[in-house]
Each structure stands twice: as C-alpha cells, then as structure tokens.
Amino acid sequence: MNVVARIGKPHGIRGEVTVEVRTDAPDQRFVAGAGFATLPDRGTLTLKSARWHNSRLLLTFDELSDRNRAEEFRNTELLVAADDIVDEDDAWDSDELEGLTVEIEDADGRRKVGEVLRVDYGVAQDLLVFRHVAGHEVLVPFVEQIVPEVDVDAGRILLDPPGGLLDPPDA
Known part of the structure; x- marks a missing residue:
C-alpha cells in the first residue's frame, strides 16, 4: 500500500x-x-x-x-x-530517500555533502531535508533544477544548489 x-x-x-x-x-x-x-x-x-x-x-x-x-x-x-499507482520515473516514496547520500559536483568532482533525513511535503512544493556533513540541517526545494538526479539503487542524490543554499544558518 x-x-x-x-x-x-x-x-x-x-x-x-x-x-x-x-x-x-x-x-x-x-x-x-x-x-x-x-x-x-x-x-x-x-x-x-x-x-x-x-x-x-x-x-x-x-x-x-x-x-x-x-x-x-x-x-x-x-x-x-x-x-x-502509475509508475513514474521521477516519483519516490519518502522512505526510499531517507538515508541516501547527498552529493554535489564541482571542479574537484563529486563529493558528499550530507545524508537525507526526510521529505517535508508542502502545498506548493516538497522539501528535501538533509543533515550536512558540517552538522546543520539543510532544506532544499525538491525541484529538478536543484535536484537533477535521484539514484535510489546507487544510494545517492545529486544536487545543483544555488549559491548559499548549503551554508549554515548563522553564516
């Protein structure tokens, strides 16, 4: 179910x-x-x-x-x-995403920036919530422009965040 x-x-x-x-x-x-x-x-x-x-x-x-x-x-x-449920390529249950590694790709290649804690469902859009490797919680709009790749089988999510999105709240 x-x-x-x-x-x-x-x-x-x-x-x-x-x-x-x-x-x-x-x-x-x-x-x-x-x-x-x-x-x-x-x-x-x-x-x-x-x-x-x-x-x-x-x-x-x-x-x-x-x-x-x-x-x-x-x-x-x-x-x-x-x-x-119609099987959709871009639809996941939140429990499938919890615990996945969150990565970004830059000039040095791919690197881990955190781990998914949960998905917060919203009226306008959903938020991917993850624990940053620095310890703070990050809320990411769960849209294709910022989350271009979700690979449940490989256990990772790739982000393409705008500047400042991953910074700690007190930065």
Whole structure:
C-alpha cells in the first residue's frame, strides 16, 4: 500500500477535511467514488467530493458526516494499493530517500555533502531535508533544477544548489 495523502484538520462543520497531498496526480487520484484504506486502520473511506481552496485540497468522505467525526481522522494516512499507482520515473516514496547520500559536483568532482533525513511535503512544493556533513540541517526545494538526479539503487542524490543554499544558518 502507498500513502497518497494525510488527513489534516476539519474544514467547516459538514465533515470536510484538509489533506497533505502525497501524490503527483491529485486531480486523477481524488475523484468521487474512490476508496482509500487508512493508517491506522479505521476502515475504508469513500470519497464524496474534492475541491481546491486557497491552494489546499479539501476532501469530503461518505463516512465523515460532521466536524467531530472528521476530527477523529486527523493525521490518518490515506492509502491505495501499490498496483493502483502509475509508475513514474521521477516519483519516490519518502522512505526510499531517507538515508541516501547527498552529493554535489564541482571542479574537484563529486563529493558528499550530507545524508537525507526526510521529505517535508508542502502545498506548493516538497522539501528535501538533509543533515550536512558540517552538522546543520539543510532544506532544499525538491525541484529538478536543484535536484537533477535521484539514484535510489546507487544510494545517492545529486544536487545543483544555488549559491548559499548549503551554508549554515548563522553564516
């Protein structure tokens, strides 16, 4: 099973919820009638409607009829079967990336600059979070211009960072 979203706070009084999207195709994934397994297991949720509001996806499920019921599902992850996911070359689960070596390439060749800690999912874009070899945490916009290569099999990620991105916060 793959996580496609995490339920956030209720929106309004009729059971609508905000979600943290974890799929590259939310408009195809979140269609009326779609069913989602839940983690922790709270049974299947059937999508009634989906709409965008201020860059945030709002979902309504048949099983969540009011704000109180929606609140019970806060932080629940929505799952789909792995075979329901279209295989994309540029899509990874965050657990596949955790622990990968982060490298940059310069005049001296490739060198390690850190190790991936996690991926923070955002509304506008995701952030790759890694521990720099100097000890500080670095937040990198997870976009192709800055992260041109992800090689899970080789255990590394190549960055092409703009100047200053890897500097410590107090620099």
